[in-house]
Structure formats: C-alpha cells, structure tokens
Amino acid sequence: MRSEVVLRVVGKLLIPFMLLFALYVQFHGDFGPGGGFQAGVITAAAVIFYGLIFGLPAARHLVPDWVVETMVALGVAIYLGVGFAGLALGGNFLDYFVLDPNPVEGQHRGIFWVEIGVLVTVTGVMLKIFYMFAGRGRSGGSDQ
C-alpha cells in the first residue's frame, strides 16, 4: 500500500488531527464524553493507521517495541501510584481528597492522573496486540 499517493497524503494530513482529537478526548473527559479508554484507543488507532499505510516497519520505527511494552506496565504503575500517593498523604487507597489542600482540586488531580494511567496502558496494549498480529503475518505467513 506504500505506493498509494492519495492514502499517503490523506494519512499524513489526518494523523496529527487524530492525535490531537485523542488529547482532546483525554483532557476534556471531565466535561464531555470521553476519558482514558477512548483516548487510548484513538491514539493507538492513529499509530495503527500509520502502520497500515506506511508499513509495519515504519510504525515500529516510530513507536519502538520497548516503548510500547514500557507503556503497558507504566500505565498500571501510574494508576497504582495515585492510589499509594493517597495512602502516603494520610488518606485511604485511591483517596483523591488528600492530594490537594482543596478537596475538589484533589479530586481533579486524582482523576487526571488516573486517566493518564488508563490512556498509557490502553494505548500500549492495543499497539502491542496490533504489532504482534501484524508481525506474525509478515514473518510467518508471507510464504502462503
């Protein structure tokens, strides 16, 4: 598919907006629909789109495997970190009220970081699954 001029040009135009939309969904999740899961999937979809148009090696070059694998674990770590931060500041596990002197601000902060954790893990897992499936096709199924 690398030779399709239309796809390449449209893809190059669209991908920045997809990533921007993912960020919008992520950070506007407090006020409108959206949140970490959706934003993570959209981010992963942008990279998968890139991989479909320019080939898997290009996507792997853009977002290497070790980054993806780190993201898978890092998101859970961020989420747990928020939980333990609440514990360390004298509250319960995942208690956001103690994260800031103003309880409402603390809630905002807690939800923000938790959503970041969700985003990172979901993006990582989606990309990893895509890489795994597509990579299997490339190396193992090309002789069929």
Added chain:
Amino acid sequence: MMAALTIAIVVQRNLFSVVVLSGVYSFLMATVLVALDAVDVAMTEASVGAGISTVLLLGALYLCGGEEAKPLRRPFLPLAVAIVIVAALVYGTFGLPAFSDAAAPFHTHVVPRYLIDGPKETGVPNVVTAVLASYRGFDTLGEVVVVFTAGIGVIALLRTPRRKGGKEKRK
C-alpha cells in the same frame, strides 16, 4: 436494520464481508447507545468495536484465509439451545421496570447521590467520569489491570524468541 445485518453476518460465508459487516453493526450499536444518552459507551463502541477489532480481525484473516469452512453437521442442537436461552432472557425482561421509569429501583437508590452530590464533591461536570475514576476507582483499577493482563498474555503467547536465528517460528 441490526437484525437484518445479523442475519447477513450469519448467512455470509466470505469472512472478509463478515468482518466489514460487524464493523457496520458496531457503528449501528453506537448510534443506538447515543439514542440512549450513553455517549461515553457509544464512543468506546465506535472506536473499539468498529475500529480496532476490525483491524485485528482483518489481521487474523490475513493469517488464516478468507473462507468459512462448511459445518460438519446440521446445527440443530446449538440452535435449540440458543432459542431456549433467548426465550428465557425475553421472559426475564418482563420482570424489569418499564423503560425510562423514574421510580425504578436503580434510579432511586444510588443515582440521585451521584447526580446531586457528584459535581459538588468532585467538581467534574461529567458524571460518568466522576463515577468511573473517583467513586468506582477500584473497579477502574481492576479494568486497567485486566487490559494489562490481556496485553502481557498476548506478549507471552505470540512473542517470537529473539536470538534463536533461522527457524524461530513453529506453527
């Protein structure tokens, strides 16, 4: 329309069209969810159901070919089981409160607390986000761990040994 689509998916033997039709089905489902005012769920359905799963299923098709195998036997027993279960489920729905009944138990129990106190306590206008990330933080943590487990499961199953050289694949 969704029923027609489902029948088309069942009847269709070409798996490529089945994958595309299930993508269409997901989008229709998303519009239904929008009509039910569940915009967050609709967004997830559209992006995961129609986007990512379609890509992954197409990747699977690339690996295993695009034609469905003929069934060995006539599927009468599974059909009977399915019909019985559908009948039981439909019978169960008669016990549910009517659609948009404000006096239904799930509207009087915990929902008012979220709707009235939620914005005050969390300062987040979107109640779905408030419930998901704050009141039900443990559940969401569980979901993230589930996604994480799925990811490392796929890695454990499909990762090819790196430095084996030559024939690293056994299929």
